[in-house]
Amino acid sequence: MPVAMTYPHIEKQADGPAHLVRVPRVRVAQIVMDYLAHGWSADEICRQHPHLKPAEVHAALTYYFDHEQEIDAEIKAEWREVQKFAPRSPFFLRMRANGAL
Numbered sequence: 001m002p003v004a005m006t007y008p009h010i011e012k013q014a015d016g017p018a019h020l021v022r023v024p025r026v027r028v029a030q031i032v033m034d035y036l037a038h039g040w041s042a043d044e045i046c047r048q049h050p051h052l053k054p055a056e057v058h059a060a061l062t063y064y065f066d067h068e069q070e071i072d073a074e075i076k077a078e079w080r081e082v083q084k085f086a087p088r089s090p091f092f093l094r095m096r097a098n099g100a101l
Helices: 028-038 042-048 054-066 068-085 090-097
Strands: none
Touching: 028 042, 028 054, 028 068, 042 054, 054 068
16 A cells, blocks of 8 residues: 655645745755755755755755656756756857867
8 A cells, every 4th residue: 555755844736846835935946956966965955055944955855856757857847948048158159169068
């Protein structure tokens, strides 16, 4: 018999992304991006974002490890959306022209 999982500090509605209950503007995906991009531990994420509580960060990472495909898809969709509108810096354009990117 499957066991229902609950994630304290995390709220997920069917029509939106998973986010923190106490600070709803902070999505699980945002916390996960710090973990993936910088390799930060939960403690380091809390040091970098002092408004977050350790229990919230741990809950977000736990949610991610249980729902990797969902959060990875959210991150990829956000990245694609940003790429549509993000201006390319001259440095980026030179690096791409030189084959470095």
